Amino acid sequence: MRKHIFNAGPCKLSDPCLENTAKAILELNNSGQSILEVSHRSKDFEPIINEAVALFKEILNVPANYHVLFLGGGASTQFAMIPINFLKSKAAYVNTGTWSDKAIKEAKIFGKVEVIASSEDKNHTYYPKGFTIPTDVDYVHITSNNTIRGTEIFEDLKSPVPLIADMSSDIMSRQVDVSKYAMIYGGAQKNLGPAGVTFVIIRDDMLERVATDRPIPTMFRYDIHMKEDSMYNTPPCVNIFALNETLKWVKSQGGVKEMERRAIERATMLYAEIDRNSLFKSPVEVGSRSRMNIPFVWADGSEELTEKFMELAKSRKIVGIKGHRSVGGFRASTYNACTIDDVKALITCMQDFEKQVKG
Ligand SMILES: *Cc1c(COP(=O)(O)O)cnc(C)c1O
Numbered sequence: 001m002r003k004h005i006f007n008a009g010p011c012k013l014s015d016p017c018l019e020n021t022a023k024a025i026l027e028l029n030n031s032g033q034s035i036l037e038v039s040h041r042s043k044d045f046e047p048i049i050n051e052a053v054a055l056f057k058e059i060l061n062v063p064a065n066y067h068v069l070f071l072g073g074g075a076s077t078q079f080a081m082i083p084i085n086f087l088k089s090k091a092a093y094v095n096t097g098t099w100s101d102k103a104i105k106e107a108k109i110f111g112k113v114e115v116i117a118s119s120e121d122k123n124h125t126y127y128p129k130g131f132t133i134p135t136d137v138d139y140v141h142i143t144s145n146n147t148i149r150g151t152e153i154f155e156d157l158k159s160p161v162p163l164i165a166d167m168s169s170d171i172m173s174r175q176v177d178v179s180k181y182a183m184i185y186g187g188a189q190k191n192l193g194p195a196g197v198t199f200v201i202i203r204d205d206m207l208e209r210v211a212t213d214r215p216i217p218t219m220f221r222y223d224i225h226m227k228e229d230s231m232y233n234t235p236p237c238v239n240i241f242a243l244n245e246t247l248k249w250v251k252s253q254g255g256v257k258e259m260e261r262r263a264i265e266r267a268t269m270l271y272a273e274i275d276r277n278s279l280f281k282s283p284v285e286v287g288s289r290s291r292m293n294i295p296f297v298w299a300d301g302s303e304e305l306t307e308k309f310m311e312l313a314k315s316r317k318i319v320g321i322k323g324h325r326s327v328g329g330f331r332a333s334t335y336n337a338c339t340i341d342d343v344k345a346l347i348t349c350m351q352d353f354e355k356q357v358k359g
Contacts, residue, residue, distance in 0.1 A: 007320035145170035193243035297329030
């Protein structure tokens with residue numbers, strides 16, 4: 001029996017994605033070959049990557065003047081690729097925790113970084129709002145959803161300079177106005193597919209902003225990947241296949257609009273229980289609470305109960321709720337494929353545990 005999967009990443013994927021990928025690994029469309037074996041430049045694979053790009057654009061309503069790329073290296077490689085391509089004098093970053101910290105660290109290798117807003121003062125328990133984006137920077141970088149801290153920004157910022165967003169963990173869980181961004185990127189393994197493929201949505205005019213005053217290795221150049229349509233080198237074929245299956249599934253379910261409705265439904269139910277249950281509390285301020293990653297900690301420091309609660313969860317086939325070491329407690333990641341039944345199972349488990357403890 002399948003478990004209730006709340007892993008932060010790699011994430012739970014839809015049944016059709018798993019079934020169709022499993023089939024394609026044995027044989028792709030009567031081709032006599034596995035998806036693991038076919039040439040990436042063949043008639044067998046090209047329709048798959050083309051369909052994935054087309055569906056990605058359709059589902060997210062990506063304007064015509066953008067490229068959608070599927071690359072290797074994870075979001076972590078993007079942390080370096082962004083400044084090596086675009087940081088000429090100074091870049092602005094919003095610091096909302098671990099992942100933006102890492103992005104800032106990489107940017108500092110290539111130029112000046114101005115941290116224009118930060119939630120560090122309150123241990124990243126909220127998303128900074130109302131900050132001003134300077135006009136004298138090459139770009140501004142945000143992390144729209146903080147996978148570890150469980151904070152999320154729900155608006156598309158208006159920016160006088162190119163706005164770049166790491167949307168690894170909330171892509172396609174809510175409607176975004178892509179035209180407000182110069183670039184959106186992320187690892188697929190939080191909402192879209194297995195680990196190993198990175199999506200990059202990039203506005204065509206960014207091609208002209210690639211730095212010319214420094215040597216950039218070919219694999220790190222956005223202009224090359226744009227010109228070659230993600231085929232400069234061998235792309236991660238099976239990952240792109242699985243990603244395409246997820247996109248087909250998202251479309252069949254009603255698109256991002258329906259994904260957002262479900263995300264709100266799941267998150268509302270779970271936060272209501274966290275707020276109600278006398279044992280637990282949310283470490284995140286109301287208004288900044290992520291719909292995708294929902295941390296909860298002991299209300300009165302009952303750390304000694306952690307193992308007992310984890311055991312009860314395990315007996316209910318609930319996996320992946322151990323909190324990140326920097327926050328402690330628990331974290332339920334409720335990505336797109338997470339069902340309301342998964343969430344109900346967790347809520348029942350929390351309620352039963354409260355009865356056990358409090359009698
Ligand atoms: C997981 C994650 C990353 C890192 O992604 P990799 O693909 O493992 O490099 C970066 N940013 C955010 C917001 C993440 O959740």
